[in-house]
Amino acid sequence: MASEKLGTTAPITELPRDYVELETRFEGVRNIHLELVKYAKTFSQSEGSMDLKHIQSQLRDLTSNIGDKISTIASSSTSENSPTPRSNSLTGAPAEPQTPYHEISRLAIDNSEKIGLEEPLGAGLYKFGSAFDKIGDSRVKMNADVRLNVVAVLQSDLISKISVAQRTRKEVQSARLTLDAAKTSLRGSSAARENALRIDVEKAEDAFVTIVEEAMNEMRSVLESPDVIQAVTALASAQLEYYKDAQSILSTLIPELEEIRLTQDALTQHSSSYSLSSNA
Numbered sequence: 001m002a003s004e005k006l007g008t009t010a011p012i013t014e015l016p017r018d019y020v021e022l023e024t025r026f027e028g029v030r031n032i033h034l035e036l037v038k039y040a041k042t043f044s045q046s047e048g049s050m051d052l053k054h055i056q057s058q059l060r061d062l063t064s065n066i067g068d069k070i071s072t073i074a075s076s077s078t079s080e081n082s083p084t085p086r087s088n089s090l091t092g093a094p095a096e097p098q099t100p101y102h103e104i105s106r107l108a109i110d111n112s113e114k115i116g117l118e119e120p121l122g123a124g125l126y127k128f129g130s131a132f133d134k135i136g137d138s139r140v141k142m143n144a145d146v147r148l149n150v151v152a153v154l155q156s157d158l159i160s161k162i163s164v165a166q167r168t169r170k171e172v173q174s175a176r177l178t179l180d181a182a183k184t185s186l187r188g189s190s191a192a193r194e195n196a197l198r199i200d201v202e203k204a205e206d207a208f209v210t211i212v213e214e215a216m217n218e219m220r221s222v223l224e225s226p227d228v229i230q231a232v233t234a235l236a237s238a239q240l241e242y243y244k245d246a247q248s249i250l251s252t253l254i255p256e257l258e259e260i261r262l263t264q265d266a267l268t269q270h271s272s273s274y275s276l277s278s279n280a
Contacts, residue, residue: 101136120264142242149234168215
């Protein structure tokens with residue numbers, strides 16, 4: 001292509017078919033490395049693409065409104081066993097929630113204390129908040145596992161094996177251009193210089209063959225590396241542990257909330273019956 005554009009007929013050394021096929025496979029591995037690193041970095045940040053600040057603002061508005069309405073009819077007493085909000089060890093201020101689960105947990109627990117833990121609604125919100133705090137902790141652990149066992153592993157591989165293979169690929173192109181230049185010089189040489197230039201071509205060919213073999217070995221090293229499959233396995237395993245924890249926590253929480261709901265219904269019905277009998 002370069003020769004045609006320049007209007008020349010300079011010889012172009014073809015790359016070995018095995019080398020070209022190996023390059024294609026290597027590019028596939030290199031691309032998945034890059035994309036997995038980007039995905040894992042995003043995935044391990046709180047809730048991925050979720051806008052935590054926006055969610056926090058919405059939850060604050062929602063629970064603030066609910067709290068204001070309920071406070072007129074609920075007890076404001078608090079329990080001595082209420083958990084202390086997590087705080088910043090340096091400032092003593094409540095720590096910024098690390099996940100949306102921690103945010104809704106804090107808001108639920110704070111409002112449960114305002115309502116009163118002896119009230120069914122307060123008790124239910126407290127249990128809900130405690131459960132979501134645990135889910136948030138599990139999410140934080142998963143994030144850390146992904147950063148350690150996926151991002152770090154793949155980035156290390158990119159810096160070592162892949163970067164070496166990329167460097168040798170560039171050296172192949174450089175050696176190829178040197179060989180092509182030597183061939184061109186030989187074609188246009190005089191008889192007096194032909195032998196010397198032929199020796200240059202042979203040296204350039206040897207150098208080209210050597211670097212092609214080296215580049216192929218480096219690319220094979222990347223292709224044969226277990227790092228990619230190890231990383232995706234680690235990613236799947238971290239998610240499995242997280243979802244198992246969440247499933248276990250929620251499976252315990254939901255029956256407890258349902259029992260509290262039934263208790264609240266019974267209290268409401270009793271209150272209504274008492275009111276009717278008093279009026280009668």
